[in-house]
Amino acid sequence: MTRRRPKLGRRPWWPALLIAGAGLAAWINVPLPIRPFDGSADRVRALPALDGFHAGQRVLVLSPHPDDETLCCAGMIQQARAAGAEVWITWVTAGDGFEFDAALTERVLRPRAQNMRDLGATRVLEARAAAQVLGVPRDHTVVLGYPDRGLARLTTSNVVRPYTAPRTDASAVYVAGALTPGAPYTGQALDADLNRVLDTVRPDVVLAPAPQDFHTDHHTLALLSIRLMAQRRQEDRLRFWIVHGGIEWPVPKGRHETLPLTIPPRGRTLAWERADLTPAEVARKRDAVAVYRTQTRVLGRFMEAFVRRNELLSPDAPDPDPAPEPAAP
Ligand SMILES: [Zn+2]
Secondary structure, three states: OOOOOOOHHHOOOHHHHHHHHHHHHHHHHOOOOOOOOOOHHHHHHOOOEOOOOOOOOEEEEEEOOOOHHHHHHHHHHHHHHHOOOEEEEEEEEOOOOOHHHHHHHOOOOOOOHHHHHHHHHHHHHHHHHHHHHOOOOHHHEEEEEEOOOOHHHHOOOOOOOOOOOOOOOOOEOOOOOOOOOOOEOOHHHHHHHHHHHHHHHOOOEEEEEOOOOOOHHHHHHHHHHHHHHHHOOOHHHEEEEOOOOOOOOOOOOOOOOOOOOOOOHHHOOOOOEEEEOOHHHHHHHHHHHHHOHHHHHHHHHHHHOOOOOEEEEEOOOOOOOOOOOOOOO
């Protein structure tokens, strides 16, 4: 008699996902007994102050997911508006790829495609509410609705052929109120939408993720931004920020609003400038972060750690992985 082996493909995958998600949430949220302040506050203090914003300037924030614009730039957005600049925010994805978040938000053990799409819809609402807290009017916010955790595929294997996002089962933009509803998930469509935003906004300054950012969507949007602005011969208008800056950054996690935001390990080669926030700007940033309820319940202490007395921006983003010098013959 032979025992039939269970088929590997039938083994449920979602308990492992939930355990992994719970582990991730614990790792992010549990306070660590370390305070790795090794002079990093002094290094931040020594940075040059950000060359500020001015009246009439047109500022575009390119945000891979709902919440990045607040984490990186909530203080600078307020400062730009206070100076008389106009600010636009564009979210490239709806943040519909975070399964553990969907499980909590939708109160289901195993999120299905519709749960993921519902999460995306909720995150877009949160994004627009957070922008309002920061004083950015609704008609200055744009949602593109491309797949969360899928941007790299759009710039490689799916430039022409539509990509199907495994979590939402979508292969075209489905988000209500998106710039181009029904646009296929292709690199060509994403390029066209970003170019449409650039044509409409005609930004003097673009706040984009740095190529050094650890998250693949962030990294991909960085390279896209550089390419599209270079095609316009406007790459000097790019300014770079980092949200996923390396293990444990920003430290310490949680609410420490009087501490500086230190230089992210992955961004140590960037020429950072420091934007100092007033207590009122810090308070408003805290309020904008709090709007993201779907995120704070999972990543609260990570998100709060960005509410500090300064933000960081770099006018330059050197090659994250410089090619080695060719060996001498
Ligand atoms: Zn992000």
